[in-house]
Structure formats: C-alpha cells, structure tokens
Amino acid sequence: MLWFALHLNGLPLEAWLATADRADGPDARPCCVVEARRVVQADERAAAAGVEPGMSAATAASLVCGLQVLARDPARESAQVERLALALSRFTPALVRQPDGVLLEVAASRRLFGGAQALWRAVRAEARAAGVRSLRMAAAPTATAASVLARVEPPSPSPKRLSVSQRLDALPLPGALVAWGHGTRLAELLHGIGCRVLGDVRGLPRTGLQRRGAAALLDVLARAHGEAPDPQPWYELPRRFELGLELLHRADDAAMLVFATQRLVQPLAGWLAQQWLAAARLTLVLRHETSVRHARPDTVVSLALGDPTRDAAQLMLLLRERLQRTVLPAPVYAIRLQLDQAVGHAGHEAPLWRERGAGAGSGEDARALFDRLAARLGPEHVQRPVLVADHRPERAMRMSPAQQTPAARREDLVPRAPRPTWLLNVPTRLAEDRGSGRPLYQGTPLALASRAERIEAGWFDGELVSRDYHLAQACDCRWLWVFRERRGAQAQWFLHGFFG
Amino acid sequence: MRSAALAFPVAAPSGRLLPVWRADRICTSAVHGGDTAEAARPTGHDALDAELPGGGWPVAGLIELLLARPGCGELRLLAPALAPLTQLWVAPPFVPYAPALAALGLAPARLVVATPDDAADAGWAAEQALRSGTLGAVLWWQGQTRAATLSATLRRLHLAAEEGRTPLFALRPAATRVQASPAPLRLALEAAGPSRLAVEVFKRRGPPMAASLELRLPGPLHRSGHRAASHAPTPVTREDHAVVCPAPERAAA
Numbered sequence: 024m025l026w027f028a029l030h031l032n033g034l035p036l037e038a039w040l041a042t043a044d045r046a047d048g049p050d051a052r053p054c055c056v057v058e059a060r061r062v063v064q065a066d067e068r069a070a071a072a073g074v075e076p077g078m079s080a081a082t083a084a085s086l087v088c089g090l091q092v093l094a095r096d097p098a099r100e101s102a103q104v105e106r107l108a109l110a111l112s113r114f115t116p117a118l119v120r121q122p123d124g125v126l127l128e129v130a131a132s133r134r135l136f137g138g139a140q141a142l143w144r145a146v147r148a149e150a151r152a153a154g155v156r157s158l159r160m161a162a163a164p165t166a167t168a169a170s171v172l173a174r175v176e177p178p179s180p181s182p183k184r185l186s187v188s189q190r191l192d193a194l195p196l197p198g199a200l201v202a203w204g205h206g207t208r209l210a211e212l213l214h215g216i217g218c219r220v221l222g223d224v225r226g227l228p229r230t231g232l233q234r235r236g237a238a239a240l241l242d243v244l245a246r247a248h249g250e251a252p253d254p255q256p257w258y259e260l261p262r263r264f265e266l267g268l269e270l271l272h273r274a275d276d277a278a279m280l281v282f283a284t285q286r287l288v289q290p291l292a293g294w295l296a297q298q299w300l301a302a303a304r305l306t307l308v309l310r311h312e313t314s315v316r317h318a319r320p321d322t323v324v325s326l327a328l329g330d331p332t333r334d335a336a337q338l339m340l341l342l343r344e345r346l347q348r349t350v351l352p353a354p355v356y357a358i359r360l361q362l363d364q365a366v367g368h369a370g371h372e373a374p375l376w377r378e379r380g381a382g383a384g385s386g387e388d389a390r391a392l393f394d395r396l397a398a399r400l401g402p403e404h405v406q407r408p409v410l411v412a413d414h415r416p417e418r419a420m421r422m423s424p425a426q427q428t429p430a431a432r433r434e435d436l437v438p439r440a441p442r443p444t445w446l447l448n449v450p451t452r453l454a455e456d457r458g459s460g461r462p463l464y465q466g467t468p469l470a471l472a473s474r475a476e477r478i479e480a481g482w483f484d485g486e487l488v489s490r491d492y493h494l495a496q497a498c499d500c501r502w503l504w505v506f507r508e509r510r511g512a513q514a515q516w517f518l519h520g521f522f523g
Numbered sequence: 524m525r526s527a528a529l530a531f532p533v534a535a536p537s538g539r540l541l542p543v544w545r546a547d548r549i550c551t552s553a554v555h556g557g558d559t560a561e562a563a564r565p566t567g568h569d570a571l572d573a574e575l576p577g578g579g580w581p582v583a584g585l586i587e588l589l590l591a592r593p594g595c596g597e598l599r600l601l602a603p604a605l606a607p608l609t610q611l612w613v614a615p616p617f618v619p620y621a622p623a624l625a626a627l628g629l630a631p632a633r634l635v636v637a638t639p640d641d642a643a644d645a646g647w648a649a650e651q652a653l654r655s656g657t658l659g660a661v662l663w664w665q666g667q668t669r670a671a672t673l674s675a676t677l678r679r680l681h682l683a684a685e686e687g688r689t690p691l692f693a694l695r696p697a698a699t700r701v702q703a704s705p706a707p708l709r710l711a712l713e714a715a716g717p718s719r720l721a722v723e724v725f726k727r728r729g730p731p732m733a734a735s736l737e738l739r740l741p742g743p744l745h746r747s748g749h750r751a752a753s754h755a756p757t758p759v760t761r762e763d764h765a766v767v768c769p770a771p772e773r774a775a776a
Contacts, residue, residue, distance in 0.1 A: 388655060388656075388657035389609060389655075389657040389658060391655075392651065392652060392655045392657055392658070393635060395651060396637055396648050396651060396652070399644065399647070399648075400637060400638075400639045400640075400644055400648060404637060404638050404639055404640070405635065405636075405637050405648075406635070406636055406638075407631065407632070407634060407635045407636065408619065408621035408624075408631045408634060408636065409621070409631060410621055410622060410625065410631055416620075416622075419621075419622050420620060420621040420622060420631075422636070425635045429631070429632030429633075430632065431632075432630055432632060436622065436625070437622060437625040437626050438622045438623070438626060441623075441743040442620060442622050442623035442626060443620055443623055443743075444598045444599075444619065444620055444623045444624055444627065445593060445594055445598075445615075445616070445617035445618070445619065445620060446617060446618045446619075446620040447617060447618075448617075448618055472717075494743050496717060499591070499592070499595075499714055500595075500714035500715065500716055500717060500719070501592070501594045501595055501596075501714050502594070502717075502718075502742070502743050503594075520617075520620060521593060521594030521617070522594060522596070522599070522623075522743045523593060523594045523595070523596065523597055523598040523599070
C-alpha cells in the first residue's frame with residue numbers, strides 16, 4: 024500500500040478564489056476569510072499589511088484599505104475538495120475525501136504513471152491546475168500516517184532519509200492531537216507528564232494510558248504504524264457528471280468565463296478517465312442574474328465532438344472557442360457543466376511511424392483539428408463533400424460535417440460525363456443571342472463545344488429537372504457548363520459551373 | 524540554363540560541406556536547415572517540374588498562384604500533386620463539386636472545405652490547419668481579406684506553413700502580382716487556349732524565366748468519350764505536355 028495525502032491548508036480562501044483568475048485581475052483586492060467575526064485566513068497582500076488569523080474582522084478592515092472580507096463558506100470548501108477529488112480520480116480509483124484534503128491509494132498506479140516519483144509530480148501538477156495553490160503532500164504506507172504527516176510535519180528544507188515510523192515519532196504532539204480531533208484535556212495531560220512528540224507517547228505503558236482516557240489515541244497510533252487495520256470510507260464517483268460553480272465576481276463577457284470553465288473541465292477529465300469514457304456531447308449552462316421583473320433563461324453552450332476525447336486541454340480548447348463566440352444577454356453569476364453523452368474509450372493506438380497527411384484525414388490529430396475549426400466557425404462551415412447517387416447535378420453531392428468519418432470511396436458514383444469542378448449554388452441566367460440562338464456570357468456568345476447531355480430526373484420527389492447540358496467556351500478560354508431549361512414556355516440558358 | 528545545376532558544396536566554418544545556392548541557377552535542394560528530407564513533390568507536369576526549385580511543389584511554405592479569375596484550370600493543374608494528400612480548402616469561391624473532383628483523382632474523403640463567414644476567420648482556420656501539421660496541403664483563397672491586414676496575414680501563413688511542414692497554396696487575384704509577398708514561389712496562371720494554361724513562375728529561387736510556359740491540361744472531355752465538334756483535342760502524350768513559347772499568347776475566342 025502506498026498512500027498519498029493532499030492537505031489543502033489554504034482551503035477557506037482558495038474555495039472563494041477558485042473561480043477568479045487572480046493574476047490578471049487589475050481589480051484584485053486584498054482579501055481575507057472570516058468566521059464568527061474572526062479572521063481565519065488572509066491572502067498575501069492582506070498578510071503583508073499585518074492581517075493575521077485570529078484577528079477580529081474590524082481590526083483587519085482597519086489595517087488594510089479596501090479589504091475584501093469573505094465569510095467562510097463550508098459549501099464552497101466542500102465543492103472545491105470534490106472538484107479536486109474528481110480531477111485526481113484519473114490516477115487511482117481508490118480515493119478518500121476528507122473535509123480539507125484528499126487521500127489517494129496509488130500502489131497499483133505506480134507502473135502506469137512511470138513510478139512513484141513521476142506519479143507524485145503528476146498529482147502535484149494536477150492539483151495546481153485544479154486551482155490549489157497552497158498544498159501539503161505526504162506519502163506513507165497507511166492512510167492515517169500520510170494524512171497526519173501532510174498536516175503536521177513541519178516542512179524541512181533538506182529531507183532526511185528517515186523511515187515513516189521515525190517521522191511519525193518526531194511529530195509535535197499538540198498538532199497531531201488536533202489533527203486527530205482529540206480534546207485539550209488529553210493534550211494537557213500528556214504535556215504534563217513530559218510528552219513533546221508522538222514518539223514519547225509510544226514509550227509510555229499502554230495500560231496506564233488506556234486507563235487515563237488515551238485509548239483512542241493508542242488506537243490511531245496503531246493504525247498509523249500499520250499495527251492495526253486502517254479501513255477508510257472510499258469516495259464514490261457520481262453516476263452522472265454534472266458540476267456547478269458560482270463565480271466570485273459576475274462575468275459580463277463570455278471570455279471571462281474561460282477561467283472558471285477550466286475549473287470544471289478538469290474534474291470532468293478525471294471522471295472520464297477513471298471510467299474509460301470519452302466525452303461526445305457536453306453542455307455548459309450559463310446562469311444569468313435574474314430579478315423579479317426580468318426572468319432570463321439560461322444561456323446554453325452545447326458542444327458535440329467528432330472525436331470523443333477525455334483530454335482536458337482539448338476539451339478546454341473547444342469550449343474556449345465556443346465561449347468566445349457566445350454573446351451574453353446578461354451578466355453571468357454561475358456556470359454548470361454537464362456531460363450529455365459519453366462513449367467508451369480505451370485510449371488511442373499510437374502509430375508506429377508518424378504519417379504526414381498521407382492518410383485519409385482520419386488521424387486523431389486531424390479530427391482534433393476539424394473539431395477546433397468547427398468549434399469556432401460553426402459545424403455548418405466545416406464540411407466534407409459526400410457523393411450521392413442522383414442524376415441531378417446539384418444533388419449528386421451533399422456536404423456533411425467534417426467530424427464524421429468519411430465514407431468509403433464509391434467508384435460507381437464518379438461521373439463519366441464531364442462535370443465542372445466549381446458548381447454555382449444557384450444557376451445564373453444567361454441571355455440568348457438573337458441571331459445564333461447561343462447563350463451570351465459577358466456580352467459575347469459562347470461557343471458550344473459538346474453535344475447536349477440530357478438530364479431528366481426528380482419526377483419521383485416533385486423536384487423535376489429537365490435540362491440539356493453543354494460544354495461551352497468563353498472568350499477568355501475558360502470552360503463553362505451551361506444548360507438549357509427544357510421546361511416552361513420558352514427555353515432559357517443558365518450557367519451552372521466552371522471547369523477549374 | 525534549364526539544366527538544373529547541383530548546388531556545389533563549400534566548407535562551413537565547422538568543416539562540414541554545405542550546399543550553397545547561386546542565384547543564377549535553379550535551387551535544387553532544401554534551403555532551410557540543410558535537412559535532407561524530401562523538399563519538393565512532383566507536380567505531375569514534367570515541364571513545370573523543370574522550372575520549379577527542387578523539381579516540384581515545395582513540401583512546406585507558401586506557394587502563390589495568381590489567377591485572373593477562378594475556373595481557368597487551377598484545379599486541373601494542382602490535381603496530380605494533391606491527389607494523394609489530405610486537404611483543407613479554406614474559403615473557395617464556389618462550391619467544390621465533388622463528383623468532378625473525384626474524376627480528377629481528388630477523393631472526396633480526403634477533402635474538407637471550410638467556408639468561414641469573414642476573411643479573418645479564414646486566415647485563422649488556414650493558420651490552425653498549417654500549424655497542426657496533420658494535413659497534406661492547405662488551399663486558401665484570398666477572397667475579401669482586407670488590404671491593410673493582407674501582408675501580415677501572408678507572412679503569418681507562410682511562417683505557419685514552414686513550422687507545420689505543410690504546403691499552402693494561396694489562390695489570389697492576378698492584380699496582386701505587383702504587391703510584395705513573403706512567398707518564395709509565385710506563379711501567374713492564365714488560360715491560353717482551350718485546355719491550355721500559361722504558367723509564369725515570376726518569383727522563385729532561381730533566375731527569372733525567359734518565357735512563360737504553356738501546359739496542356741486534361742480538358743473537360745478528357746475522361747469521357749465525347750468529342751468536341753469545333754476542335755478535336757489531339758491525344759496528349761507525355762512529351763507533348765508542354766510547349767515553350769516566346770510570349771503568353773491570348774487566344775481570341
């Protein structure tokens with residue numbers, strides 16, 4: 024067993040700041056979190072001005088001009104831990120959620136992620152990306168030991184090679200007792216008999232300690248040292264993915280939502296990775312401020328992926344393109360991300376050689392590119408042509424979304440008669456030369472260069488086409504495709520395409 | 524002059540032999556970084572290959588094709604080189620008609636068409652495709668790109684094409700010939716007769732062309748069994764593919 028413990032020692036403040044990109048905000052003000060009118064935590068600017076935990080809110084406000092005072096919000100803190108747990112669930116299915124941290128059992132994941140060291144760094148990077156700025160991590164063979172080491176062990180600049188047992192014994196006693204939730208009476212008792220570190224307690228006679236009310240402490244110590252079973256309540260992933268986030272400041276511009284969206288995409292990627300799924304359709308719901316008089320419906324940004332993925336960077340890229348094109352009717356105060364459709368996905372096969380453009384555009388990279396283009400330009404603007412078995416020229420082809428897998432080549436649909444490479448969407452009417460009866464293009468009569476190709480089809484769906492097509496040569500030597508409409512009172516000439 | 528000269532080697536300070544391109548010869552090797560990778564892809568027209576540095580379309584970078592108007596034979600010129608590649612066409616002037624392209628050998632499955640609403644998005648789409656380096660070629664029609672941003676757009680696209688090692692064929696109006704461009708290869712195309720295309724390579728890594736080149740393209744009737752009434756096309760042989768003529772001659776209709 025190998026446990027990683029993550030302790031969020033800045034949770035009260037970070038739960039509030041998770042949605043705000045503090046680095047770039049010119050309006051970033053010093054802030055602190057208060058509970059029962061006492062400061063719990065202050066950010067760097069406020070701390071630099073002298074705001075300390077335990078200070079009264081009024082004193083703190085008098086120290087710093089423009090101090091933003093935030094009330095401690097257990098719901099936000101719990102949501103922040105939940106997001107972190109979801110994001111980290113891509114490393115292991117065995118997670119334990121704590122009020123102010125997450126425990127991971129990673130013994131089985133070491134090989135997949137390249138060893139314990141690499142996994143340690145990956146977990147740390149993932150937590151940073153999830154918006155955790157102050158983080159303490161520890162590794163130990165038991166959950167209890169890892170958890171208490173992350174909370175209590177003072178950071179040492181040069182880590183000595185000590186066993187976990189020695190490190191546990193060196194922990195200061197008051198801190199460990201607080202972390203394990205023991206009363207002050209026991210702390211005073213142990214302090215009174217000269218115990219300064221946990222190791223001192225282990226040296227005392229067990230029966231005497233048990234009689235003096237330290238049975239629970241002995242039990243925890245045994246679990247930390249692996250001398251007793253150490254069961255943990257596992258964190259169970261939600262069955263459906265739907266996660267909301269309330270913004271710190273209301274957002275007037277969709278681009279401002281990008282940062283907050285990232286906070287939701289990362290848990291989604293972790294959730295998907297744990298279950299070997301890939302997102303195929305997503306919905307991002309933007310909730311607007313409503314008043315009694317103006318009830319505004321939510322703005323819904325939906326995203327369909329041609330290449331289902333669970334890569335957070337790719338999902339974020341596509342959502343960013345969509346958000347930047349979204350116009351907000353009103354300021355947004357909360358967002359919610361939900362997964363509408365997921366497909367099973369065991370990962371991509373890596374190519375043995377990197378092929379460059381020689382394939383049929385079906386490579387993952389190419390599909391990711393088309394997804395990105397479709398996210399910004401709109402799916403109706405990124406298409407691939409598909410041949411259709413129809414005699415009518417304008418129906419012999421249709422455009423389908425580029426994200427779909429291209430159809431197999433059908434040799435029988437390749438026309439044998441001449442067809443123009445450029446087709447006009449709407450045929451252009453051409454005047455007729457009175458003398459020769461030939462069509463006029465740009466003022467000069469066209470030379471017809473082929474016998475008529477008669478196309479008559481569409482009687483079955485009410486879109487009857489009855490035309491005689493000719494190749495024609497314009498005065499600038501270009502080849503044109505013209506037809507003579509055979510229906511109607513008098514025949515008319517139309518230009519339908521160019522041979523590019 | 525046409526005999527494509529090998530760049531002759533000189534010693535670099537490191538003692539390594541470097542090929543040097545002399546401006547009175549056609550450059551035959553990749554100029555960038557001296558890499559030995561394939562630098563050009565045959566165009567499918569032997570006479571044109573002989574005029575292009577490296578003996579074909581460059582595999583990376585911006586290639587400009589200036590057209591008087593769309594439909595003069597640009598796709599028939601490009602089709603042999605594009606046929607095996609995955610392509611993105613950005614902002615084409617009309618609907619690319621897939622049955623005709625399939626007849627030219629361009630499989631619809633390898634073609635994706637992007638039709639953005641404005642020219643800025645078109646430039647963005649082309650740049651993304653080039654940078655990703657996953658496609659075989661990108662075709663971009665200049666369209667209504669604003670003159671103020673055009674020069675910057677071209678430079679950006681050229682850099683993206685070099686970075687992604689992807690060729691970008693920029694199809695631009697003939698009037699832009701007098702404007703400066705970062706493209707190392709610029710060609711002017713003009714219809715010079717039925718199924719003939721006058722190609723003038725007016726900017727290349729090599730000496731200026733003495734005369735424009737006249738290529739015979741497969742005509743619209745090439746594949747079918749039809750015969751034109753007014754002028755029966757002569758059977759096209761490989762030697763017959765190109766005629767060098769002193770001046771581009773416009774055939775009157």
